[in-house]
Structures are given as structure tokens and as C-alpha cells.
Amino acid sequence: MSQTDLVTEITKQSEDFSRWYLDVVRRAELADYSPVKGCMVIRPYGYAIWELIQRELDDRFKATGHVNAYFPLFIPESLLMREAEHVEGFAPQVAWVTKGGDEVLEEKLIVRPTSEVIIGTMYAKWIKSWRDLPVLINQWANVVRWEKVTRPFLRTTEFLWQEGHTAHETEAEAHEETLRILALYKEFCETVLAMPVVDGQKSESEKFAGASRTYSIEALMGDGRALQAGTSHDLGQNFAKAFEIQFQGRDKSLQHAWTTSWGVSTRLIGGVIMTHGDDSGLILPPRVAPYQVVVVPISRGNWRETVLPRAQEIRGELQRAGVRVMLDDRDSQTPGWKFAEWEMRGVPLRLEIGPKDIEKSQVVLARRDTREKAFVPMEALVGAVTMRLDEIQAALLARARAFREEHTSATNDYEEFKRMMEGRPGFIIAPWCGSHECEAAIKAETQATIRNIPFDSPAPTAPCLKCGQPADVSAWFAKAY
């Protein structure tokens, strides 16, 4: 039996990527379906990943001057209605509360699909003077959007996320904040999730409902489809005007504040799965792996007296060095079974220790990403482990980057564009005139959408891919999740 055949419960990526994804989510015990349509249960192993993501992000938010707060889950209908574009954008996805107990509510409530309106309402109360600005608040919350098609982590009716909401004195400051957060997201995705992203501006039609400008980071999944991994919105004065967020400025005049909002969600977990996973299952970057090392004692003979104590010492030693360790000392499974199981669950590094190793005062380290095995002297263990974890983290990013580069190309020719989108999916960079008509036509004909217009993209040298008029920008197209 070959190594990749070991996990028979998982569909091969090449056979059916979508089924592979669902198999991994279920078999690795990241999430499970619930009795509520479109809502999943995030199981402990999956939630542990989310907690690591939260910690990393939260540290970054705090470091850039943001503070956490919590706003209500319910929003009165009248508040939602105040920003016209916003209502129009979200109305089809809103869940309503019409009764409390057996009393019909005088004013219906919505379950927040995002919190701009409730937070904007509060900001209007809190902000009086330019001295009150900026307000830099984040909240970790659940939100509900009534989705027609759902998939674990990628799109569920209820999901967890963080939403930052800031208010500023000037347009420039708000814009700076929008971009600061986008850069923060990009840095986070690349260094923590080992998931390379393209940062840029969304087209008008893909913009957040009510925003002046929306920016996103876009990642490329293993099947060549793009995933919007995070968004940051420059809301201009749109919400400030709708919610009367006003302050008296340095010049004594009454002004509307400039606001932003930005968020990433549990969708990131789906991104990690589809960026790094292989036919054997999950591959977790060490920085978000609930267990970075799994210790598998070779349970032979009186191993509980001989091998296990050494394994326990090793666990302690690694834990003291700050490594997240799982010692799988179950008697009921064979070592081979455990190897396959923890590989499937994506643990970056496996440490094997058996009688022979104890004799030679060594351990075996096996990498999940490359499957390389190495014998390491016991006394050099901690260094060898931490070094490998760093190497794996870097290797996953490099591999994902190489994959994205292989699957990114450019064309000026629409016929070629269509062929490329059909054949080998991925990002295609093409000149675009900026018109909604061309964007919509391309989408209708190829299913590809403009993911974003990257900041560093060079000015187009050819006319618009679709209409042949002068092109404004080079846009990144892809089929998206």
C-alpha cells in the first residue's frame, strides 16, 4: 500500500477537489454539520485553529492602537434602513426576529449581518469633538447572513469573525487606516497562515454595500480558484452622514467623521485547508497548528515502563520550550495507525520514539509537508524541533507562492483568456477599461470575476480585454469561491 492510499476515507484532490475538502473537514474533525440548515459546529480541533488565528490577529490589532468592545446581536429594522446602498446590499441576506416570547415585536429586529449600523449609531453618541477621534474599535463576534448555498468555513449562515470599525477626523487618515489594516491582514496571512495573498482594490460592483472603496486580499486555492480572504473598507462619510456621526473640528465647524470597517472570518480556516492540504489530508502551518508536534511512542513489549516515560519527558521538554505537543499514548492503536491519523489531521511534525531510539539516545522526526524523516540526537531535540517548525512554516509559504505563480498568467486577448479560464484555472491578469458592462459580460461568459486591482500592478499597455477601448488598469481575474 502506498503512503497516499493509507487514508481511504478521503477523496483524492485530483478526483474531486470539492469532495476532498468536505472529507478533510469532517475526517480531521474540524467541523460537523448541525441540525440547523447551513450552520456548522466548529469542533474543538477546528476551534483551536480559530483561537490561534484570533490571538495572532488580536495582538496585531492591539499593537496598532485598537481596542475590543462588544455590540448587540440584534439591530432594529429602522437602523438598517438608514444607509440606502447598505440596505439594498444586505436585505436579501438578513434574518429577522419578529416575536419575543409570544409577543409580536412593535419594531422587527434583524440579526446582524455586519455591525456598521449599530456601531455607527453608538459612535454618533460618543463622538462630539475632534479630540474624541480617532475611535479604533474591534469586535469579535458572530454574524448571520441567509445564504442559499453553504459550505463549511467558506460560507455558512452563521459565522465567526472580527470586525473593526474606526472613525477619523480626516479623509486621509481614514484612508490610511483602511490600507494599514489591509497590509496587516496580508502580513498575517503570509507569516502566520503561510498563505500568499494579492492585495488590491475591488471593482465598483464588488464593493461593500455602502463603502466608498473596498480593498481585499485574495488567495489562490489548490484547485485554482480564488478566495477572498479579507476586506477593508473606506466608508468615506457615507455612514457618518446616515448616522449623524458629527464632531466639531479644530476650526470650530461641525463635520462628519470619516469611517472605515474591516474584517476576516472563519473562512480563513477554509483557506488554510485548501492552500496547503494534500491527498493525505490537512497540512497545518506550525503557527496555527493546535499540535505542532505529535509524539508517537513505539508501543512494543513493556513500552509503558521503558518508552513512555521518555516520551513524557520529551513532551515536557518541548512544552517548556513553548512547543504545542500532543503525546499519543493510546494503547488501542498501533503506531502506524497513529502516523496516518495525525498526518491526516495536519500535524506539522511527528516525533517517533522506540526502544531502538532509546538505546541510541535519539528520536525520529518526520515532517508532514515533505515526509522527510531524520534521526536526531536526544540532546539536540528542542533545537531540531523548533528549527524544523520554522522551516516548515517557511516551506509552506514558498510552496504556496510557487503554486500561485505557476497559476498566474497574463493576456491581452479575450479568446485566449477564455481558453485559459477553461483549461488551467488560476489568476489571469488582463487590461480592463473600468466599465461595469465589460466586467459583467466577462463574468457571464467565463464565470471569472475581477478579484481586485493590485496596488503594484503596472499600467496596462493594451486596450480593454473585452471592449477594446483604452484600458484603465490591469485587473486580476479568477473564478472565485
Add this chain to the structure above:
RNA sequence: CGGGGCGUGGCUCAGCCUGGUAGAGCACUCGGUUCGGGACCGAGGGGUCGGAGGUUCAAAUCCUCUCGCCCCGACCA
């Protein structure tokens, strides 16, 4: 929301066409032998067939409705 597919022990599925009162493998429990890439032997436990209604002496099987999941499209973190 439109088109297609599927719901049978925890999982994968057979049985359905040609109604006769539920089966396999894996998983689980107990005992023993094992254990360096998903061990083996023996003995067990567990499902009324997604749900509701109907046809029938009799329904997993036929009919109607309904719920859920998956895939493909239209809308979205």
C-alpha cells in the same frame, strides 16, 4: 432560487426495479496475541431504513408531500 443527484447502525455502502418484517466492511465493547507506516484471532453491542401521510393482509421497497445534504448555475466573508 432553477437543474441534477443522494438520504438504510458512528462511517462507506448493498438490499428497492420484481413489497414478505434489515445485511456487509470499517468503527465500537470485552478477552488474548501484537505494535518502527492504518495488526490478528475469538466473543459481543448497536439501525425499523431522513420525516409525515397514503396504497396494501404486509412497505426500506410503491405513491404524495416535506426536510436535509452534495454537485452545477444566478447572489455573497
